[in-house]
Amino acid sequence: MQIDERIFRETYDVIVVGGGPAGCLAAYYAAVNGAKTIVFERDPVIGVPVRCGEGVSERGIKEYVSMTGPWIVNKVSDVEFVAPDGEKILIKTDMVSYILDRTKFDKHLSEKAEHAGAVIVTETDVTGLFRKHDTPAGVTVQYRGKEYKVSGKVIIGADGVESRVGRWAGINTVTKLRNMESSIQVVVSDYTFEPSKIILYFSRQVAPGGYAWVFPKNSEKANVGLGIAGTYAHERSAEEYLDQFLKAHFPGAVYTQKTAGGVPCNPPLKNMVRDNVLLAGDAGHTVNSMSGAGIANALQSGQFAGEAAAKACADMKNFNSILQSYPKTWFRGRGRDLKKFDRLKNYVQNLDDDQLNELTRLLHNIPQSEWSILKIFMFALRNKPDLILDAIKLYRNF
Amino acid sequence: MGKRIKPTDIIIDQRKCDLCGTCIGVCPPNCISITNNTLSVGLNDCIFCSFCIDICPLKALDGVNN
Numbered sequence: 001m002q003i004d005e006r007i008f009r010e011t012y013d014v015i016v017v018g019g020g021p022a023g024c025l026a027a028y029y030a031a032v033n034g035a036k037t038i039v040f041e042r043d044p045v046i047g048v049p050v051r052c053g054e055g056v057s058e059r060g061i062k063e064y065v066s067m068t069g070p071w072i073v074n075k076v077s078d079v080e081f082v083a084p085d086g087e088k089i090l091i092k093t094d095m096v097s098y099i100l101d102r103t104k105f106d107k108h109l110s111e112k113a114e115h116a117g118a119v120i121v122t123e124t125d126v127t128g129l130f131r132k133h134d135t136p137a138g139v140t141v142q143y144r145g146k147e148y149k150v151s152g153k154v155i156i157g158a159d160g161v162e163s164r165v166g167r168w169a170g171i172n173t174v175t176k177l178r179n180m181e182s183s184i185q186v187v188v189s190d191y192t193f194e195p196s197k198i199i200l201y202f203s204r205q206v207a208p209g210g211y212a213w214v215f216p217k218n219s220e221k222a223n224v225g226l227g228i229a230g231t232y233a234h235e236r237s238a239e240e241y242l243d244q245f246l247k248a249h250f251p252g253a254v255y256t257q258k259t260a261g262g263v264p265c266n267p268p269l270k271n272m273v274r275d276n277v278l279l280a281g282d283a284g285h286t287v288n289s290m291s292g293a294g295i296a297n298a299l300q301s302g303q304f305a306g307e308a309a310a311k312a313c314a315d316m317k318n319f320n321s322i323l324q325s326y327p328k329t330w331f332r333g334r335g336r337d338l339k340k341f342d343r344l345k346n347y348v349q350n351l352d353d354d355q356l357n358e359l360t361r362l363l364h365n366i367p368q369s370e371w372s373i374l375k376i377f378m379f380a381l382r383n384k385p386d387l388i389l390d391a392i393k394l395y396r397n398f
Numbered sequence: 399m400g401k402r403i404k405p406t407d408i409i410i411d412q413r414k415c416d417l418c419g420t421c422i423g424v425c426p427p428n429c430i431s432i433t434n435n436t437l438s439v440g441l442n443d444c445i446f447c448s449f450c451i452d453i454c455p456l457k458a459l460d461g462v463n464n
Contacts, residue, residue, distance in 0.1 A: 042432065051418055125433045142433055162422040164431075175423045177449050182420060184455045230424060230453045238455035260455035262420025 008148035013313040015152035022281025022302035023158030024109035029306030031116035040124040047106030051261035058096040060296020071105035083360035084203035084353035129168040154309040157279045161262040169277035177230035181263040184238040185225025186255035208232035265289035268338040272327040280305040290345035304329045340390040405461025408439045414458035421450035
């Protein structure tokens with residue numbers, strides 16, 4: 001893409017760092033509300049590569065995209081849990097989820113942002129913030145070997161797992177080793193999958209401190225991957241665990257598109273705003289730390305960050321208080337349950353294989369028609385009454 | 399896990415690195431960066447905690463002790 005260097009010399013209302021779902025939504029809502037907006041993306045093409053399982057609930061995306069677009073590739077409603085000893089629990093839910101084509105999905109979101117008036121510049125590295133009178137006044141970028149200082153009133157860090165913008169601004173966004181899921185995924189094709197269900201494997205042998213997943217795109221193609229907690233990653237890498245998993249469960253499978261990635265499974269971030277810097281998506285620690293799900297939360301946090309940024313720029317007298325309202329809106333929205341999920345994660349992550357097998361056996365003593373996600377949690381948490389309350393509250397909010 | 403020797407240098411295998419940025423997310427001094435599609439560790443600020451080496455899904459980083 002050839003761009004006019006003059007765009008780096010303009011002054012913007014809103015600078016967004018990162019062109020993933022959070023960044024694109026932030027840019028769209030900033031631009032649609034009248035802010036002069038630019039997005040910087042490192043990769044040459046928005047949506048490539050895909051570092052994502054691509055599963056999302058209908059509730060999480062229906063406000064933002066059409067359910068009939070080409071970015072929806074499969075509809076799933078069932079979840080199968082596989083215990084360490086191989087016992088299976090199939091839960092049929094009324095909740096509709098989709099497997100996305102993230103390349104098409106992200107491209108669509110970026111086009112929406114552009115149509116709303118935002119400028120999106122790819123192949124640009126953001127290397128830091130610069131300050132005027134002690135306050136961030138913009139970002140330093142590198143584009144084709146040249147450095148530029150781009151000025152902006154509000155900076156939205158949507159820089160994903162790296163979350164460097166936040167740290168440049170003085171927010172401690174570093175992910176503790178134990179909270180980072182070291183992850184890897186391949187696309188398995190020419191194999192047989194049941195397209196209506198996702199499969200999750202829990203076992204210390206398969207994926208310590210995490211789980212392995214199968215997210216089908218159709219009856220012969222699926223995203224197969226796993227994540228392991230950072231504290232288990234020293235001896236063997238996620239890649240080695242995945243090689244072992246593929247050999248055991250998909251012998252002879254042909255796979256392509258091996259991609260690495262990190263899922264920051266943190267407790268919610270208290271300060272998502274510092275001065276005129278807002279954090280959204282993975283960079284703002286919005287991932288559901290129990291499931292590792294990130295798309296829906298990235299979208300909504302991006303929306304709220306973009307709206308707050310545009311409103312603040314249109315009302316400079318109340319600039320700071322409007323920016324400060326962003327986390328309040330977020331923690332009334334999808335951010336509301338993050339703390340409860342994190343408490344549950346810390347308990348569930350510590351269950352060993354014997355406990356997981358026992359839990360599965362207990363569930364097999366009740367009729368299959370009564371199996372539900374909530375019931376699984378009730379069993380898992382039977383010695384933890386305080387966490388049972390968390391689980392019930394979360395279930396009500398689903 | 400054997401007792402680990404603190405490295406004095408971090409080596410990156412650029413052919414293995416997938417530029418996923420996971421190491422950057424766990425780096426306490428924020429001294430790892432990706433520019434021009436290349437990962438680099440700023441050794442001036444590095445505290446040699448080895449988190450980046452551990453977390454890499456592809457084991458593209460390694461520590462050496464000179």
